[in-house]
Amino acid sequence: MTENEVRIGVLALQGDFALHAKALVRCGAEAVEVRKPAELATCDGLVIPGGESTTLLKLMDEWGFVPAIEKFHAEGKPIFGTCAGLIVLAREVENPRQFSLGLIDVTVERNAYGRQRESFEASGAARLDGPPAPLEMVFIRAPRIRRVGPGVEPLAEHRGEPVLARQGTVLVATFHPELTEDTAVHRYFCDLVRRAQAAA
Secondary structure, three states: OOOOOOEEEEOOOOOOOOHHHHHHHOOOEEEEEOOOOOHHHHOEEEEEEEOOHHEEEHHHHHOOHHHHHHHHHOOEEEEEEOOOOHHHHHEEOOOOOOOOOOOOEEEEEEOOOOOOOOOEEEEEEEOOOOOEEEEEOOOOOOOOEEEEEOOOOEEEOOOOOEEEEEEEEEEEEEHHHHHOOOOOOHEEEEHHHHHHHHHH
């Protein structure tokens, strides 16, 4: 690993973890698939990919990931959750209510855009590190962010609703950035990890 390279884990319990890993590598990071909590100790950041949130939470509970991720967050290491990963990280979950880690102060509604057949692509603008720039977004059984807490910064919107947001070291997206060729969101997260590593 080079001096500027960071090691980012991708939770590999379900979802498109391989595509996330490829995107991270394209951004100059070392990507590792994480299947056991102990493997988090060697990571500077963590991506929690999409999938089915109740299944993901069940697997995380079985493998002891909940306290491990809480500890990871408490150490100041950045976490990026997409789709189901956002649901897992949210303060509140609706439709139906379920357990979540509460690491970002948002309320999310599960499957708010409908079922698989209602999946869609959209274009929007993201305010990452600079002026707003075009961003392609793929929504698959996507949740919606219904409430944003005062400490949360919306970074991108779709039809007036936040779809990408950050609070401190936690970044979340309702869409799947790994399904496009645009690495802007992953690049933003890699930079967040580098800054956190430098601060530590």
